[in-house]
Amino acid sequence: xxxxxxxxxxxxxxxxxxxxxxxxxxxxxxxxxxxxxxxxxxxxxxxxxxxxxxxxxxxxxxxxxxxxxxxxxxxxxxxxxxxxxxxxxxxxxxxxxxxxxxxxxxxxxxxxxxxxxxxxxxxxxxxxxxxxxxxxxxxxxxxxxxxxxxxxxxxxxxxxxxxxxxxxxxxxxxxxxxxxxxxxxxxxxxxxxxxxxxxxxxxxxxxxxxxxxxxxxxxxxxxxxx
Numbered sequence: 001x002x003x004x005x006x007x008x009x010x011x012x013x014x015x016x017x018x019x020x021x022x023x024x025x026x027x028x029x030x031x032x033x034x035x036x037x038x039x040x041x042x043x044x045x046x047x048x049x050x051x052x053x054x055x056x057x058x059x060x061x062x063x064x065x066x067x068x069x070x071x072x073x074x075x076x077x078x079x080x081x082x083x084x085x086x087x088x089x090x091x092x093x094x095x096x097x098x099x100x101x102x103x104x105x106x107x108x109x110x111x112x113x114x115x116x117x118x119x120x121x122x123x124x125x126x127x128x129x130x131x132x133x134x135x136x137x138x139x140x141x142x143x144x145x146x147x148x149x150x151x152x153x154x155x156x157x158x159x160x161x162x163x164x165x166x167x168x169x170x171x172x173x174x175x176x177x178x179x180x181x182x183x184x185x186x187x188x189x190x191x192x193x194x195x196x197x198x199x200x201x202x203x204x205x206x207x208x209x210x211x212x213x214x215x216x217x218x219x220x221x222x223x224x225x226x
Contacts, residue, residue, distance in 0.1 A: 103121055
């Protein structure tokens with residue numbers, strides 16, 4: 001599961017990595033986000049053609065959820081996409097997206113009942129930006145206006161994440177991100193939903209500050225004890 005992440009890279013870094021367009025209004029409103037939580041608006045790229053950044057609510061509301069929505073999904077398992085017709089259809093109907101990110105958090109369970117889980121922060125070496133593979137859907141919100149919602153796809157963990165958590169988000173760089181948005185056969189798209197190379201990542205435990213959804217400062221990613 002991926003339930004918290006960061007978007008702290010400069011917008012120009014995302015432009016260069018993913019060859020995307022950003023309006024000046026997006027750039028001027030851009031600010032570092034150290035603790036992105038479900039239901040918040042997040043920057044995504046949905047098409048390979050214009051490669052423009054738009055905002056979507058994190059928490060996919062399936063078309064069959066009903067109105068008002070009965071639930072939403074912040075994560076979709078990579079294995080589920082080929083097993084369930086609805087998610088397969090999203091992928092095949094170009095409802096794929098890149099969810100811009102700089103890093104993500106996972107929590108390691110303690111062997112002692114009285115000790116809280118330890119949060120870890122995972123990112124790329126050299127602080128490079130990346131994107132999560134995602135799927136999206138457009139539904140009508142409570143006000144009957146169209147609302148775009150999305151979910152992060154997760155997969156089995158790599159060697160770095162495995163000691164902390166049993167799942168990790170699917171991470172994409174510029175090349176694999178372009179492929180995810182491209183017109184390719186389903187089998188080729190599904191092959192992209194694999195663990196990111198552990199040697200290109202770094203991780204460290206952080207303090208319990210990040211446990212609060214209201215926390216959103218650089219202290220969230222500081223190594224524990226500092």
